[in-house]
Amino acid sequence: MTFHDLLRLRIDVFVVEQECAYAELDGRDTEPDTRHIWLDGTSGPMAYLRVLVEPGGASRIGRVATLAAARGNGLAGVLLDHVHATTPDPLVMDAQTYLVPWYTSMGYQRSGPEFIEDGIAHVPMTREPTGD
Ligand SMILES: CC(C)(COP(=O)(O)OP(=O)(O)OC[C@H]1O[C@@H](n2cnc3c(N)ncnc32)[C@H](O)[C@@H]1OP(=O)(O)O)[C@@H](O)C(=O)NCCC(=O)NCCS
Incomplete structure (x- = not known):
């Protein structure tokens, strides 16, 4: 059920709410190094993101999403x-x-020009380890 609930959250936010038809299941969720990180509420996951390991050794954050009803409480920041x-x-x-x-307020910096992917404007960003 956990897989279902996490995927439902992702699809509710990125496909339904943002009205975007794209390959939500891109094949990377099951890579051995992929981390799925989320916070549960009484009715299941409320906020989610995943971390992929890229070929060059960087870690890629993606699918950052909080249930619409749970936003404004800093969950994604946690x-x-x-x-x-x-x-x-x-x-x-x-x-x-x-x-x-x-x-930017969390230490990320722009690393390239804005681009459009699946109709949505994006900016590549990086954050160097702080040693904290
Ligand atoms: C972005 C998102 C994950 C934030 O989750 P959250 O747990 O609700 O976090 P918060 O509501 O505390 O918002 C965090 C910050 O996002 C920014 N933010 C959220 N919604 C915003 C909006 N509509 N416009 C501009 N900034 C916004 C604010 O800076 C906010 O911090 P602040 O409230 O201290 O100013 C959530 O709004 C979401 O799921 N959005 C839709 C999916 C999405 O766009 N994901 C990000 C892909 S890169």
Whole structure:
């Protein structure tokens, strides 16, 4: 059931809410190094993200999502803090552009120009390990 509930959260947010038809199941969820990180509430997962290991050794954050009804409580920030505390590698992500100020406040920096993927504006960002 956990897999179902996490995937439902991802699809509810990225496919349904953001009205985006894309390959939500991209084949990377089952890679041996992939980490799935989430917070549970009484009715199941409320916030989720995944961390992929890239060929060059960086870790890639993606699928950052909080249930619409649970937003505004900093849950996604808790998940990201956990990643920062447990990941010795540089972190990379393709941030949705509207969230660049938020990610910047957590130590991410732009690493390239904005691009459009599946109709949504993104900015590549990186965060070097801080040693914390
Ligand atoms: C982005 C998201 C994961 C944040 O989750 P959350 O647990 O609700 O976290 P918060 O509500 O505390 O928001 C965190 C920060 O995101 C930013 N943010 C959230 N919604 C925003 C919006 N509509 N416009 C601009 N910034 C926004 C704010 O900086 C906010 O911090 P602040 O409230 O201290 O200013 C959640 O809004 C979500 O699931 N959005 C849809 C999916 C998505 O865009 N995912 C990110 C892909 S890169």
